[in-house]
Amino acid sequence: MEVDEKRMDDTQVAFIRYRGPYDKIPELIEEVVGWVMNKGLNMTGMIYGAYFNRPDDVPPEELFYEIGASFEGTATDEGNVQVKIIPEHTVVATMHKGPYDQVGPVIDGLAKYSIENGYDIIGPMTEVYLNNPNEVSPEELLTEVEFPVIKINR
Numbered sequence: 001m002e003v004d005e006k007r008m009d010d011t012q013v014a015f016i017r018y019r020g021p022y023d024k025i026p027e028l029i030e031e032v033v034g035w036v037m038n039k040g041l042n043m044t045g046m047i048y049g050a051y052f053n054r055p056d057d058v059p060p061e062e063l064f065y066e067i068g069a070s071f072e073g074t075a076t077d078e079g080n081v082q083v084k085i086i087p088e089h090t091v092v093a094t095m096h097k098g099p100y101d102q103v104g105p106v107i108d109g110l111a112k113y114s115i116e117n118g119y120d121i122i123g124p125m126t127e128v129y130l131n132n133p134n135e136v137s138p139e140e141l142l143t144e145v146e147f148p149v150i151k152i153n154r
Contacts, residue, residue, distance in 0.1 A: 001109050003094045005149075011046065011086045014075065015068030021060040025049060026133075028067040035081045041073035050124045066124075091126075091146040092119060099138040103127065106145050114147055123148035 014036050016028050029047060036043055052064040075083050092114050096106040107125055114121055130142040 001094050001106070001113070003092055003110065003113050005090060005092050008086070008089050008091055010088050011044075011070050012072065012083070013046070013048075013068040013070050013086055014041075014081050014083050015066050016080050016082070017064070017066045019062065019064050022055070022063060022065075025065075025067060029069075029129075032067055032069045032081060035078070036069050036071045036075075039073070039075055041071040041075060044070040044072055046070035047129045048126050049129070050126045052124045089123075089148050090150065092117075092149050093144050093146040096143045096145055097139075098141060100127075100133075100141060100143065103143055103145065110145055110147060114149055118152045119147075119149040120152050121147045122150055 014032050016032055018024060018028055033043070033047065047069045048067070050066040050068070052066075053062070055063060077083055092110060094106060094110050094113075096103045111121065111125075126146045126148075128144040128146065130144060131140070133141060
């Protein structure tokens with residue numbers, strides 16, 4: 001597994017927070033992207049999911065996550081969609097190629113790498129979806145897995 005440490009710039013996003021099963025994710029992506037497009041805002045390419053707990057730890061109805069899309073322009077919260085700026089931060093990141101339901105070992109591997117290499121994970125695991133499941137086969141899906149981190153000096 002190839003891991004990169006990189007600095008992420010401030011990023012403005014529209015997002016929906018949701019509690020429940022992951023099968024709602026495609027509908028939430030459609031809702032957020034549709035909202036951005038209907039507002040005439042400029043999509044800047046990042047569609048993501050930030051995950052605050054894991055299916056190994058809670059039942060499906062208690063999964064808690066945020067689905068969002070980055071954009072440029074001016075907008076305010078409306079209905080289910082909220083707007084925020086994700087502040088500049090450092091992440092460790094790696095790539096997963098394949099079906100979304102097979103990303104678990106990559107997440108576990110990246111968490112282990114982080115701990116073994118002196119990083120403290122300071123926020124939720126994030127998946128950045130780099131291509132569209134409506135346009136490519138599940139085997140061709142590309143997902144960047146990221147953990148926000150700080151380097152611990154020991």
